Amino acid sequence: MSAPIRLPIPRDAADALARGSLQWLEPLAGNEAFAAWVELATRTQSVFVAAADKPQRLAARLVGRRTTAERREREEREARRHRSGESRTRPAGERFPAARRPSVYWEEGGEGGPLLLLNGWTVGGSVWPAAWLKDLERSFRVIRMDTRGSGLSRTAPAPFTMSDLADDAAAVLRAAGVERAGVLGLSMGGMIAQELALRHPALVGELFLVATRPPTPAQIPGSSQLTEQSFDRPASGESIQQFLRSRWAAHTAPGFAAREPALLDELVEQLGQRLTPRAGVMNQALAVLGWHGPRRLASLRVPTTVVHGEVDPLTPVGNGMRLARLIPGARYVEISAVGHLVPLEAGDVLADVVRGAVPGGP
Numbered sequence: 001m002s003a004p005i006r007l008p009i010p011r012d013a014a015d016a017l018a019r020g021s022l023q024w025l026e027p028l029a030g031n032e033a034f035a036a037w038v039e040l041a042t043r044t045q046s047v048f049v050a051a052a053d054k055p056q057r058l059a060a061r062l063v064g065r066r067t068t069a070e071r072r073e074r075e076e077r078e079a080r081r082h083r084s085g086e087s088r089t090r091p092a093g094e095r096f097p098a099a100r101r102p103s104v105y106w107e108e109g110g111e112g113g114p115l116l117l118l119n120g121w122t123v124g125g126s127v128w129p130a131a132w133l134k135d136l137e138r139s140f141r142v143i144r145m146d147t148r149g150s151g152l153s154r155t156a157p158a159p160f161t162m163s164d165l166a167d168d169a170a171a172v173l174r175a176a177g178v179e180r181a182g183v184l185g186l187s188m189g190g191m192i193a194q195e196l197a198l199r200h201p202a203l204v205g206e207l208f209l210v211a212t213r214p215p216t217p218a219q220i221p222g223s224s225q226l227t228e229q230s231f232d233r234p235a236s237g238e239s240i241q242q243f244l245r246s247r248w249a250a251h252t253a254p255g256f257a258a259r260e261p262a263l264l265d266e267l268v269e270q271l272g273q274r275l276t277p278r279a280g281v282m283n284q285a286l287a288v289l290g291w292h293g294p295r296r297l298a299s300l301r302v303p304t305t306v307v308h309g310e311v312d313p314l315t316p317v318g319n320g321m322r323l324a325r326l327i328p329g330a331r332y333v334e335i336s337a338v339g340h341l342v343p344l345e346a347g348d349v350l351a352d353v354v355r356g357a358v359p360g361g362p
Helices: 011-028 032-062 068-086 130-137 162-175 188-199 224-229 240-249 261-273 278-289 294-299 318-326 347-355
Strands: 106-109 113-118 140-145 181-186 204-210 304-309 331-335
Touching (some): 113 188, 130 140, 162 188, 162 278, 181 188, 188 278, 204 347, 304 318, 318 331
Parallel strands (some): 113 140, 181 204
16 A cells, blocks of 8 residues: 655745635634535535545555554554543543444543533643642532543544534533533633533533633634644744743733743643644634534523633633623623633632632623
C-alpha cells in the first residue's frame, strides 16, 4: 500500500493561511445563514469521511498494516487506560460494552448530586483548577468530559457540529447512569450545555452558563486577536510553557497573572500534558462557527444561572446579559474584575453559585 502524497507547506505559510482564513471569516461569523451553511457543510463532510474510512481500513488489513487513524486510536486507548490507572477519580469510559460506550473519554469523582463539567475551546476535561475541583467534589459527583478533538477524545469522529458535542454529553450522562444532572459549561462548553438542554431536556436539572455566548447571530464579538492566537505556535526560541503562559494570561483580567502566578503555572502544566492538535482546534472552531438559532432558547424550561466576568476579553460581558434575557427565568451573576477564566480567577464565587449560595439578579 503506497504512502499518501503530501505537499510540503512551510510552517510560516500554514500559520499565515490560518490567520488569513480567520480574517476572511470574521465578517461572516455573525450571519445566521452563513452559520447554517457551515453546519450543513460540516455534516456533509462528516458523512464522506465516515464513508471513506471503512474501505481504507479494509485495504490496510489486506496488506497487514494499520491506517494512521487506527494507530492513533490504539495510542489513545492505551493513554486512556494509563490515565484511568493513575486517576484518583472513578474512570468510566471502559466499563461499558462498545455499543453503549460514548465516543469521548470521561471520568468522575466525588459524592452527591451529579454535576457535568464541559470545558472550553481547545481544552480537555482534565484542565480545571485542582483546588476548585476538589471543593466541588465535596458536594457533587463531578463528571468531566473530554470534548471531541481534545484531551483523550482526539480520535473521536470528526468533523462534528455543536449538536454532535451535545449528543456526546448526553451519551456520557446515560453511560454514567445519570437520570438528571446539573451542567456547568465554560466558554464553548457553555454552548454545548445550551444545546444539550435543547436536545435532551430530560437529562438537565440545572444549567450554569459561564463566560459563554448565545447562538449566532445574537453574540457580541470579542477580541479577534485572542481567537487568532489559538492557531499560533511558539516563536523561535520560545518554550511551550512560555507560549502557553502568555497566551492564556491574556484571557484573564489585567494583573491576574502577576497576582496569582501559581494558578497560572498549574493551568500551563495541565494544558501541556496533552495539547489539542491543530486539526482538533479547527474542527471545534467549525462547530462554533456553525452554531446558530438563538430563538430556540425561548423554549428552555431549565433553571439557568448565567455567570460572566466583568472584563472578559474573549467573550464580552454583554453576551452574558443577552443570554439571561433570551432564556426564560434565567438569573444573572456578574463578577467584577474577572476575565474569561472564571473557575481560575473566581473559583470560590463560582463554587458558591453552583451550590446556590450566591443570589443572582433577573
